[in-house]
Amino acid sequence: MRIEHLYLQDFRNYERAEFAPCEAITILVGSNAAGKTNLVEAVQTLTTTESFRRPRWEDLVRWGRPRAEVGLKASGVSSAAELRLGVDADGTREFFVNGTRKRRVADVVGVVPSVVFTPDDLLMVKGSAERRRAAADAVAAQLWPAYKTARREYAKVLRQRNALLKEEAGGDQAAAWDERLVELGARVTAYRCRLLSSFEPELTAAHGRLAGDERLRIEYADRSGLDPGSWRSQPEADSIEEALRAELGRRRADERARRATLVGPHRDDIVFLIDDRDARAFGSQGQQRTVALAWKTSEIAVVRGTTGRSPVLLLDDVMSELDEGRRARLLDTVVSDIQTIVTTTNIGYFDERTLADAEVVRL
Ligand SMILES: Nc1ncnc2c1ncn2[C@@H]1O[C@H](COP(=O)(O)OP(=O)(O)O)[C@@H](O)[C@H]1O
Numbered sequence: 001m002r003i004e005h006l007y008l009q010d011f012r013n014y015e016r017a018e019f020a021p022c023e024a025i026t027i028l029v030g031s032n033a034a035g036k037t038n039l040v041e042a043v044q045t046l047t048t049t050e051s052f053r054r055p056r057w058e059d060l061v062r063w064g065r066p067r068a069e070v071g072l073k074a075s076g077v078s079s080a081a082e083l084r085l086g087v088d089a090d091g092t093r094e095f096f097v098n099g100t101r102k103r104r105v106a107d108v109v110g111v112v113p114s115v116v117f118t119p120d121d122l123l124m125v126k127g128s129a130e131r132r133r134a135a136a137d138a139v140a141a142q143l144w145p146a147y148k149t150a151r152r153e154y155a156k157v158l159r160q161r162n163a164l165l166k167e168e169a170g171g172d173q174a175a176a177w178d179e180r181l182v183e184l185g186a187r188v189t190a191y192r193c194r195l196l197s198s199f200e201p202e203l204t205a206a207h208g209r210l211a212g213d214e215r216l217r218i219e220y221a222d223r224s225g226l227d228p229g230s231w232r233s234q235p236e237a238d239s240i241e242e243a244l245r246a247e248l249g250r251r252r253a254d255e256r257a258r259r260a261t262l263v264g265p266h267r268d269d270i271v272f273l274i275d276d277r278d279a280r281a282f283g284s285q286g287q288q289r290t291v292a293l294a295w296k297t298s299e300i301a302v303v304r305g306t307t308g309r310s311p312v313l314l315l316d317d318v319m320s321e322l323d324e325g326r327r328a329r330l331l332d333t334v335v336s337d338i339q340t341i342v343t344t345t346n347i348g349y350f351d352e353r354t355l356a357d358a359e360v361v362r363l
């Protein structure tokens with residue numbers, strides 16, 4: 001998909017702004033606090049229904065104003081769509097697709113797919129497991145709208161169950177949530193298996209293009225009691241349920257002692273192995289960043305392959321975080337055939353060839 005028109009009204013620091021991003025690459029140049037990340041956030045929130053900055057909704061509304069709006073028109077090979085988001089100062093929000101209000105996020109996510117890449121994403125290999133789960137969740141939610149629903153329901157059940165486990169002698173009541181936890185946990189885990197098994201070949205290939213002769217593969221470190229390596233054969237939720245139920249039984253005493261749910265996809269991790277060594281523990285900063293870059297590049301391919309729609313790529317200020325070689329390779333992969341919106345403080349990061357195809361907008 002390509003965004004043809006974009007407007008922001010009282011969104012963050014923007015009073016009123018309109019953009020017509022060009023087909024290939026639009027470079028937004030601005031100094032600090034000019035509103036670069038805000039603009040990326042606007043597009044990302046509108047297309048995925050969630051800001052990567054995780055603000056309260058009311059924070060998106062320009063200070064002192066009653067309502068923020070963001071809207072875009074996009075078209076692709078076989079479809080066109082208009083998206084609009086309104087957020088009121090009290091935090092209530094509404095999404096519209098082609099003029100119709102959509103109450104379910106699943107009806108909005110993925111209509112215009114997007115892939116966002118920020119300096120924070122460069123920490124995905126080194127950072128906590130939560131970051132890696134969030135990275136996987138973000139992709140899965142765009143591929144399968146039902147994933148987002150399952151993930152959210154699972155989080156709710158987990159909260160209830162953990163709250164009961166926290167209470168003195170709450171263990172028995174917590175057990176009432178076991179079946180729901182198993183059912184939803186298995187569904188989330190099944191999607192993750194499916195995601196990672198289709199992701200891995202793309203990731204290995206993308207990494208090969210960036211890193212030459214090093215070989216990257218992943219392991220899905222599930223906490224649902226699956227047999228090692230079985231995620232690659234994309235097990236169905238039914239068979240995961242059994243494993244999860246057994247694992248829950250096995251860890252019951254631990255859970256009571258530690259007063260928390262220890263089993264299930266909220267404790268999963270993704271391990272990146274470069275030539276069979278854990279990149280988190282042994283990779284240099286450069287190697288870890290290359291893995292993150294490869295992840296984002298594959299995200300584009302996987303989203304396109306699964307949904308049949310090209311995502312819009314949003315690069316927020318990542319050029320300054322990369323060395324010259326990685327900058328060049330990133331630009332090589334993006335400039336091809338995908339609409340890209342990139343922000344920067346310094347136009348000097350872009351080579352002649354990129355600039356020839358690009359439109360430069362000063363904020
Ligand atoms: N709700 C809001 N209303 C008005 N201004 C805001 C709001 N939220 C953030 N800002 C302002 O936006 C500016 C930062 O924009 P940002 O896009 O993060 O800058 P950068 O160009 O450095 O990425 C800050 O000056 C901040 O105070």
Ligand SMILES: [Mg+2]
Pocket residue numbers: 036037038317
């Ligand atoms: Mg910024």
